[in-house]
Amino acid sequence: MEAIGQFTGGVAHDFNNLLQVIVGNLDTVNRNPPQEMGRLRRATAQTMTGAQRAAALTQRLLAFARRQPLDPKPVDANALIRGMSEMLHRTLGEIYEIEIVLAGGLWKTEADPNELESALLNLAINARDAMPSGGKLTIETFNAHLDEAYAALHAEVLAGQYTDISVSDTGSGMDGETLTRAFEPFFTTKAQGRGTGLGLSQVYGFVKQSKGHVKLYSEVGEGTTVKIYLPRLLSEASIEDAPEVLPVPEAA
């Protein structure tokens, strides 16, 4: 309860800061409309960024406080990632290289597609934050067989066939404490207003609810890989497509 109290106070504070930016900019523009187009653009861009951050914050809170159950459906993870490609390029920006490598004949899985998209976006944003001066984000899909030996080593993992979505970056990596605490709700190493500590806990909660498994690999100074394993949906045939490396969208 104490952690939740602290967190609520922190979020209210962050949200208020973002509103100050938005209100401040609108007020300036209202009072003395800038003569120059450049200044007006900068003010609206700042307003937009503030509003987007505030929206992302409330999205995370809503996801965390979710009262609705997930809505699992058969999912072709390759198609879902293809659909996110342009948005990922726009969200990360020019200093990042994004490589998307999709396995051919990927097994279908069953998961809530909106939550899966949200989980991948959380991972991409974490990757970006770990590479402040640029770097490479790689998203790959695989068919993975987790065998009995692997299951014996990992509590709560059932041996079997999984769709593996792997998100890697060439960023700062995590130290030992961060690695052990990363999935804890409200754990963040980011500055006030930058992190809520809810990204990886959303990923963890969603994957566990989907009867999957999530694994972190990280090396300080080298980068991080997050692997999501979602159970293969045996009632649905895999899509018989060839492996594919997605091109960078024109508009990015």
Ligand code: ADP
């Ligand atoms: P937030 O991003 O709001 O801090 P998360 O739950 O997503 O919350 O992440 C918790 C912490 O785990 C981060 O503050 C950061 O220290 C660490 N972390 C997560 N992803 C990465 C990554 N790709 N590289 C390095 N550190 C990471």
